[in-house]
Amino acid sequence: MTSSARWARFYAVIRKIPRGRIATYGQVARLAALPRHARDVGHALRSLPDGSGVPWQRVVNAKGEISPRCHPYAQDLQRDLLERENVVFDGRGRVCLPRFQWKAGRPT
DNA sequence: AAACTGACTAATA
């Protein structure tokens, strides 16, 4: 499997995340049938061009926070985009995972 | 080919 095919899988999974829901990097990797590739999900998103149609903002780390390693400008943007989807952040900049984490294949 | 790097995570201290 080529790297682009791997990334395509990640993008396909991320595209399925419903509006107002979020998923973790590890979760995306697992749903793409590529466990332990959480870092690659990050790599995939890093090189994702603008206007790709992939809702990258719905991917957060295991703590439910915007990844601190992403580009500083993107952090604010990501939070803003999510809040526009009614995703609520707590006082420490994290989302309530049990509440907003996407459960694949469940009714929305 | 080898070393370095990193939008990650889980386990320890």
Place this chain on the structure above:
DNA sequence: CTATTAGCCAGTT
């Protein structure tokens, strides 16, 4: 709670 460490593994140099 924060900080560090170790495991991970593909992309880049």
